[in-house]
Amino acid sequence: MTTIIDVAKQANVSKSTVSRVISGNGYVSQESRKKVLEAMETLAYSPNLIARNLQSGETKTIGFLAHGSFGPLGVFLESFISIAKTYNYYVTVYFTDGDKKKEIEALNQMKYKQLDGVFILTRANEWDVIESYSIYGPIATWHRIDSEWIYSSYIDHYKGYYKSLEYLFDQGYRSIGHVLGNVKNLNTKARLKAIDDFHEEKQLPIRKNWTFHEESNSNNGQSIADLWHEMMEKPTAMAFYTDFVAAGFISRLQTLGYSIPEDVAVIGFDNSEISDLMHITTVDYSINHQAENSFIYLYNQLNKTQLPEREIHVRLVKRNTVPKYKSEKSLN
Structure with a gap:
């Protein structure tokens, strides 16, 4: 040899x-x-890269974990890889398909000195299981989590979601449906509180059958469109927790013969590329800056530096799917 x-x-x-x-x-x-x-x-x-990594104690590689490809992934991953490249780091992507074992196998790469740190976009295991791997390297996520061992780049989803509901109200909408993520997630709980506070402040009744939860977003926008289609009394506006699901909702309704926004207004969340392509009104919460801050945290931990993080802002992006509503129907 x-x-x-x-x-x-x-x-x-x-x-x-x-x-x-x-x-x-x-x-x-x-x-x-x-x-x-x-x-x-x-x-x-x-x-012999493995031997060299063991000797130096670093690989200059960060693991990026996600269940699979979905809406915000492209923007987040592109921003994450871009800043990693700036600091001479590689990024290895692991699609776990929501499989707990696959996620553990990826986390074990820190233990075996094949990764310096890990970023988790979507998780499969409980946080206490994931936290135990922080002894092998720094871990970051965009999930909302209060942890001494895992960094979170989350923003206040309460504020962002409340902003979207206020905009719908200002445009004249009173019957508003909600599409939320996993009810166990802290971001979803923040949105639920925003819904409660909004309806209380505006003195609007909450319709339980107008709030939808979903575990994944592969085709749920389409299935929610089917449910909306079958309703006797339909919300005249729908607020979504992600643009990707909102886009699926719009696409399916159009195949059923509806016009958007004439038949129902739609507001998304992410300001992803798909919202731009489909002209969806949405909330921008600086996904690219969340990605950059996550890498900066990992870099600072690995290199004992104190690079500053980017300031994150929440803003409404007005497009075509939320026009002025002129004749709100009775809620009786």
Whole structure:
């Protein structure tokens, strides 16, 4: 088996010069670098990355965990990879499909020194299980969690959701349906409180059958559209916790012969690319800055630095799916 010593002899340079070329750390002249690379090619030498990682204690790689591909993933992942690249880090994506075992296998990569840290976009295991892996490396998430061991880049979803309901009210809507995520999530609980407070302040009755919860968002926008279609008394506006589900809702209703927003107003949450493409009114809560802050936390923990985080703002993005409502029906 070819070793670093063989490469050094072939290139007529020192072992440390070969090591600097492989690691990318330290000065090496262009002439020596060329000799080393030519020697590596001649000898078909491939560095033993696992051994080198164990020796150095770092891989310059962050694991990015998600159940699978869905709406906000593209924006978040693109921003996360972009800032990681700026600081010379790689990102390895693990799609767990919501499988607890797959998630543990990914977390174990920190234990085996194959990852320096982990970011969790969507989790499968309970937080106490995930927290136990923080002894092997820093962990960050965009889930809302109060933990000493896991960093959260979450924003106040109460404020953002309340802002969307106020806008619907100001536009003249009084019968508003809600599409929320997993009821166990703290962000969903924040939205539920926003709904309660909003209806109390505006003195509007809460219709339980106008609030929908979902565990995943692969096709739930379409199924919720079917439920809306079958209702005798329909909400004239629908507020969604994510643009992706809102887009599925709109698409399905259009195939059923409805017009949006003439038949029902729609407001989303994320300001993702799909909301721009489909002209959906939405709430922007700085997904890209959440991604950047998550990486900055991991970087600071790994490198004992104090890079500042980006300030996050919540703003309403007005598009075509929430026009002025002129003849609100009676709620009786």
